[in-house]
Amino acid sequence: MKGYLGIDVGSVSTNLVVLDEHDEVITSLYLRTMGQPIKVVQEGLRQIAETLGSAVEIAGAGTTGSARYLTSVMVGADAVKNEITAHAIAASRFVPEARTIIEIGGQDSKIIILRNGVVVDFAMNTVCAAGTGSFLDQQAARLNIPIERFGELAIRSQHPVRIAGRCAVFAESDMIHKQQLGHSLEDIVAGLCDALVRNYLNNVGKGKDILPPVVFQGGVAANVGIKHAFEKALGVEITVPTYYNVMGAVGAALIAKEAVSRTQQTHFKGFAVTEVKYQARSFECKGCANCCEVIQFYQDDRVIARWGDRCGKWEAMVI
């Protein structure tokens, strides 16, 4: 059987999926990046190879996420796509009539506006990360609640407190203040969910035409508290797709499938890449006043890619 591999390497999580020829998910994997994308991708591929056995042959591979270029060189990807497009493609495949996608990941939150399956507008948080998964994670840890229980706690609240949510630092100090006043944990957690949703709609969603059906994906979509807060704020029902937390990887796999349907061959290096030693090092080019930081990517001791320079002097030497 043929399979298509999609890898989404974000700042917080690394996700891998394998789709079959009918775009059904054969297997999916959600791992923590822990700041070590190379190691985690190799670990992920090892686990995927184990699950698949010899029954599935990888006919195409695609990468996305902030480490998409690095990963594509590692595994030999047929397609490299930014996470915005990848998420849009995955969402419109599983929820074909979707017109708005809310995507909240570890570091980024985005809104994607689709009309007739085509992206017509998007936005991504820029200078503020108060409305992202990492912040929720951190607050859950501080309150000593497992992140999985965060949401159910929130929806039990009858009187959510109002928390200033514009900036993560201020949101935290406001939360502490509300705690010291004696508010219940449920009300505080629910207040935090409301605050994040308010922050998202005021920053990321500002000026956007939010129309139903609304799809909510990314790791945070697991949080029923946030989902509930969005439904309250928007007054519409929100769909969380089955593979909500690996949609970027699904998109990358779909794009790879399309790419190989044109080229009729894959560049995928095979699962053997889990055994290879990869390493990235950088140097500052002194060729001109730009002083670009050039990154060299090694496979064993051989440079297999360079990037980061503005003039193309080094990048052109990709081997």
Added chain:
Amino acid sequence: MKISFPRMGNSFIAFKMLINSLGHEAIVPPAPSERTLSLGVRYAPEFACIPFKILLGTYLEAIELGTEMIITSGGVGPCRAGYYGVLHQMILNDLGHKVKIMVIEPPLRDIFGFIRNVKTLIKPTRIGWRTFWHHLKTAWEKLVALDDIERISHQVRPYEVNRGETTKVYERVLQMLDEARNIQEITEARVEGERLLRQIPCDYNRPTLKVGIIGEIYVVIEPFANHDLQVTLESMGVETQRAIYLSGYTRDCFVFDSEHDVKKAAAPYLNELIGGHGINSVGETVLYARHGFDGVVQLAPFACIPEIVAKSILPKVSHDLGIPVLTLFIDEQTGKAGIQTRLEAFVDLLWQRRQMMEVRPAI
């Protein structure tokens, strides 16, 4: 006297000539770098915008090279940039530097101040007004030539067959322009430069998108501030056109005739001067839409009020005229990777949109 000035794109080549020809020694500030930014961020108020910070860093680096005076421009309308010269002066003095900042306001607004400033410049070197006028004209010619050449480079780069070639040739042409000493030599260098750029092997059958770039002047013009946005887009096969060149709007080779057009185009949406380039950003988006561009990228320093006003109006323009707009706010926290991701997604969006329009032509 050793005189320096703000650095914005390649305009330094013209300013250097002007200052030298007036009998002073021009100190060309180094191209803005991470070091410039760190210096600026260290001494600037946190909530000042990024142009303020990069300029402060630039001045500090120019002072290291022995600068005694810095010439900069003022601002028109209600934008805090008009006070930046004053604030820079105070910060530099507090740091113990004796440097003097001369702020030249547009002559039509303050003709006496302009005359006074020019007098300070030409008196010590005993240059008459006529000669001053001649040198100013020559420098203006050079500035115009620099902008023309840059414009051509933006037309060629998206189509180049060998990646990076345009940039290489462009650097050489800049060198040629730098060496030209009078109007005749400037014209020759410009003609030759254009010829060299047009000779670059190109594939004009390659499908490309056309994107207009608008926003606040400094972040639009200085590649360091905008993470080399134009070249980045062009290497994705996008032809870019920038609304702002230092030599102004009154160039016939440019799509827009004059700033008057821009204001007229903006009028249905914004009919009031809000400072900076706010009104231009709205008007230019309208014009780019009318000229059939695929999209517009708005560049703005974080917290820039005129651009924030423009940004809140642009969704309406975008909706009415059917032109996608991507807004990028820039400050010292902005990373290149984030810009790259957003640009890639924007380019995908524009391609999809064009495909859709080709399948279903406008009714």
